[in-house]
Amino acid sequence: MRALRYFFGVCLALALVVAIFVFVARRPAIAPIEPPAANSFAAAQVRRGAELAAIGDCDVCHTAAGSQTFAGGRAVPTPFGTIFSTNITPDRDTGIGRWSEAAFRRALREGVRRDGQYLYPAFPYDHFTLVSDDDDRALYAFLMTQPPVRATAPSNQLPFPLNIRLLLFGWNSLFLREGPDRANAGQGDPLKRGAYLTEGLGHCGACHTPRNFLGAEQTSKKFTGGEAEGWTAYALDGSSPAAVPWTAEALQHYLQHGFDAAHGVARGPMAEVAQDLRTANADDVRAIARYVAAQHGGAGAPAPATGQQVSAQAQRGKATAPNSADSQAEVLTEKPATNGATNEEGARLYTAACAGCHEGPRAAPYGGIDLALSSGITGPSARNLVNVVLYGLRAAEAARSPIMPGFAASLNDRQIVALAAYLRARFANKPAWSDIEKTVREARRAERAASTRPAPSEEAIPPPTQRTSSNETEDEKQ
Amino acid sequence: MKLNVNGQPHDIDADPRTPLLYVLRGDLQLNAAKFGCGLGQCGACTVLVDGEATFSCVTPILALEGKGIVTLEGLGSNDHPAPIQRAFIAEQAAQCGYCIAGMMMRAQALLQKNPHAGDAEIRAALEPNLCRCGTHMRILRAVRRAAQMMQTAQAGEPQ
Numbered sequence: 001m002r003a004l005r006y007f008f009g010v011c012l013a014l015a016l017v018v019a020i021f022v023f024v025a026r027r028p029a030i031a032p033i034e035p036p037a038a039n040s041f042a043a044a045q046v047r048r049g050a051e052l053a054a055i056g057d058c059d060v061c062h063t064a065a066g067s068q069t070f071a072g073g074r075a076v077p078t079p080f081g082t083i084f085s086t087n088i089t090p091d092r093d094t095g096i097g098r099w100s101e102a103a104f105r106r107a108l109r110e111g112v113r114r115d116g117q118y119l120y121p122a123f124p125y126d127h128f129t130l131v132s133d134d135d136d137r138a139l140y141a142f143l144m145t146q147p148p149v150r151a152t153a154p155s156n157q158l159p160f161p162l163n164i165r166l167l168l169f170g171w172n173s174l175f176l177r178e179g180p181d182r183a184n185a186g187q188g189d190p191l192k193r194g195a196y197l198t199e200g201l202g203h204c205g206a207c208h209t210p211r212n213f214l215g216a217e218q219t220s221k222k223f224t225g226g227e228a229e230g231w232t233a234y235a236l237d238g239s240s241p242a243a244v245p246w247t248a249e250a251l252q253h254y255l256q257h258g259f260d261a262a263h264g265v266a267r268g269p270m271a272e273v274a275q276d277l278r279t280a281n282a283d284d285v286r287a288i289a290r291y292v293a294a295q296h297g298g299a300g301a302p303a304p305a306t307g308q309q310v311s312a313q314a315q316r317g318k319a320t321a322p323n324s325a326d327s328q329a330e331v332l333t334e335k336p337a338t339n340g341a342t343n344e345e346g347a348r349l350y351t352a353a354c355a356g357c358h359e360g361p362r363a364a365p366y367g368g369i370d371l372a373l374s375s376g377i378t379g380p381s382a383r384n385l386v387n388v389v390l391y392g393l394r395a396a397e398a399a400r401s402p403i404m405p406g407f408a409a410s411l412n413d414r415q416i417v418a419l420a421a422y423l424r425a426r427f428a429n430k431p432a433w434s435d436i437e438k439t440v441r442e443a444r445r446a447e448r449a450a451s452t453r454p455a456p457s458e459e460a461i462p463p464p465t466q467r468t469s470s471n472e473t474e475d476e477k478q
Numbered sequence: 479m480k481l482n483v484n485g486q487p488h489d490i491d492a493d494p495r496t497p498l499l500y501v502l503r504g505d506l507q508l509n510a511a512k513f514g515c516g517l518g519q520c521g522a523c524t525v526l527v528d529g530e531a532t533f534s535c536v537t538p539i540l541a542l543e544g545k546g547i548v549t550l551e552g553l554g555s556n557d558h559p560a561p562i563q564r565a566f567i568a569e570q571a572a573q574c575g576y577c578i579a580g581m582m583m584r585a586q587a588l589l590q591k592n593p594h595a596g597d598a599e600i601r602a603a604l605e606p607n608l609c610r611c612g613t614h615m616r617i618l619r620a621v622r623r624a625a626q627m628m629q630t631a632q633a634g635e636p637q
Contacts, residue, residue, distance in 0.1 A: 404518075
């Protein structure tokens with residue numbers, strides 16, 4: 001009898017706790033509206049919204065490969081499961097056609113859908129909460145004037161209890177800090193403007209800041225580097241692995257073209273970001289570049305080393321190959337391994353498969369970048385290098401862009417491990433990577449989607465000039 | 479060094495850095511694979527390495543020891559064309575023909591793994607190979623025909 005009473009007592013207490021949680025956590029629906037007519041928005045506002053949407057990379061996640069822009073359905077892999085992006089076209093039934101501006105703003109700032117359900121933080125509302133009223137309005141105007149597409153995203157693949165959206169109330173209480181900085185959007189001060197865009201709509205930290213076990217960004221480690229969809233997102237602060245420190249000018253070029261001769265090529269999700277930033281407002285991109293360069297500790301300060309210096313250092317003792325119409329620019333001498341590398345197989349593979357382009361006389365895109373400058377080799381993990389060696393760099397359509405064939409079919413895991421270890425030892429002044437075998441296995445397992453992302457379609461590479469001076473040419477262009 | 483090409487072991491006397499394509503054409507007189515761009519960008523040089531379509535122009539032979547290389551000559555001959563070759567002939571898929579050997583090898587790699595490949599998969603798989611004559615639609619028809627032949631006759635294995 002007593003046990004039974006005890007049991008009922010516990011049940012009642014639990015039910016009470018759940019009821020209180022639900023009462024506190026529940027969010028109201030916002031009344032649906034009739035989809036606003038496209039001509040109810042000012043053209044200038046729509047245009048501004050388009051530029052902002054490019055800064056926010058909305059289409060990157062909200063577009064599935066081969067389907068219509070903003071119609072959603074793209075699988076976003078997370079450590080917790082797969083989340084499918086939603087349809088943000090103004091379709092009445094399957095999109096956001098019946099969302100009022102208030103509902104749209106609430107979603108961006110608080111991560112709550114029009115119907116009151118919580119959104120998952122794969123949607124970076126923890127950043128978008130910093131976006132100003134005006135910018136929210138422009139984004140709304142832009143999205144609501146896009147062609148409506150009828151498309152319903154597949155259901156998320158999340159295990160219990162993560163599939164209970166109400167639990168995100170807890171996540172939000174812990175990690176969502178609603179924007180204090182949205183007041184004037186940093187107008188008038190490029191550095192403040194850059195901070196506003198980088199921290200808010202640009203959501204750079206979503207990939208470039210490491211996340212904790214609950215999937216929230218570790219604010220104490222802001223910009224120290226993270227991970228995104230099987231790619232390493234490099235550190236943006238003083239711990240950046242770049243062989244040549246980034247300048248605001250180099251960053252701006254990289255952000256707009258997906259390529260910088262002194263650093264390398266944007267791949268994976270960053271290629272898509274660059275694709276979008278091409279259409280963003282140039283002043284906004286410049287502001288982001290300035291702010292991010294300032295995180296490196298080098299806003300406008302003269303760089304300690306230029307690409308030429310790093311290149312020259314790496315190329316000491318390099319044989320100059322004669323310019324040849326032949327495909328394989330012969331590399332005349334076996335290069336001595338530096339930094340104590342004694343990796344015979346890696347050295348042989350490098351000389352035979354890589355050096356022809358990466359040390360040959362051809363200018364980009366037919367010649368590869370100087371590997372001493374590549375963040376893929378100086379970076380904290382071998383993953384990006386392995387991704388590129390396996391799957392190559394696809395050509396952009398109708399434009400010069402970096403290209404490289406993939407070697408997934410012709411090199412086995414052992415060979416790729418040897419090659420990666422050799423490249424690290426020879427070109428990076430950094431300790432060896434650990435467990436490259438595991439990295440290669442993971443990269444092989446990962447979706448080949450990694451390889452099929454679009455390259456930036458704007459011409460990323462200047463017309464052929466002398467290859468060693470291409471870095472300076474980039475800088476002068478700014 | 480030793481290379482296994484079309485099931486036959488070969489002793490190759492060449493710099494181990496030599497691209498496979500040069501060894502195939504220059505040393506073994508297997509001339510189906512073509513030199514196109516030399517950059518692994520056009521696919522005319524495509525052969526199979528352990529069943530995977532591979533650009534032979536950018537693959538040094540030192541990476542290939544112990545692996546099985548198959549060229550178009552390994553699939554069939556004039557007298558006994560393989561299903562993929564019969565299909566390309568039936569659809570008259572060649573215009574100038576320079577890309578066709580590479581196209582057939584890449585299609586073969588796909589159909590060996592998945593004889594039921596649909597149109598989208600065929601298009602995606604053939605994307606690395608370029609044709610400048612514009613016979614793409616015939617090539618696609620030929621690959622679909624080859625897929626049907628392989629499904630019905632289960633003749634997909636290279637000889």
